[in-house]
Amino acid sequence: MKILLKIFAMLLIAAMASFFIACSEDENPVVDDPDPTVSGNWTGTISTGGTITLNLAQNGNAVTGTGFITAGSFNQACTVPSGTCTYPDISLIIAIQGFQDVSYTGKFTADNIHKGNLNGSGFTGEAITFVK
Numbered sequence: 001m002k003i004l005l006k007i008f009a010m011l012l013i014a015a016m017a018s019f020f021i022a023c024s025e026d027e028n029p030v031v032d033d034p035d036p037t038v039s040g041n042w043t044g045t046i047s048t049g050g051t052i053t054l055n056l057a058q059n060g061n062a063v064t065g066t067g068f069i070t071a072g073s074f075n076q077a078c079t080v081p082s083g084t085c086t087y088p089d090i091s092l093i094i095a096i097q098g099f100q101d102v103s104y105t106g107k108f109t110a111d112n113i114h115k116g117n118l119n120g121s122g123f124t125g126e127a128i129t130f131v132k
Helices: 001-025
Strands: 039-047 049-060 060-069 074-086 089-097 102-110 113-120 123-131
Touching: 049 074, 049 089, 049 123, 060 089, 089 113, 102 123
Parallel strands: none
Antiparallel strands: 039 049, 039 123, 049 060, 060 074, 074 089, 089 102, 102 113, 113 123
């Protein structure tokens, strides 16, 4: 009986240790680079369908770039005439010829991922995740 109690006690301790380790994980991923840049090629997946690919350049906090928006048969070039990146916050204006500007506001969740929302030109808070 004493052996069963010892085994039960060890299993209980192991289960509790596993629980506390699992609970201690941070829900916000750790960013390796303390000040990641938004410069580079990004592919964004829109929650309602479609993608936005952007090639962004960051100079200080200012961001500009070019890209494409694709949704179904719609495939249109776009530009990012202005934007800012003050880690972890990102704000971009995406211009598409013949349409109203789209604004994107988001945050880095990892060095190569930022998530946010699109508004304007038919978008009303649609979620988007960009991956580098």
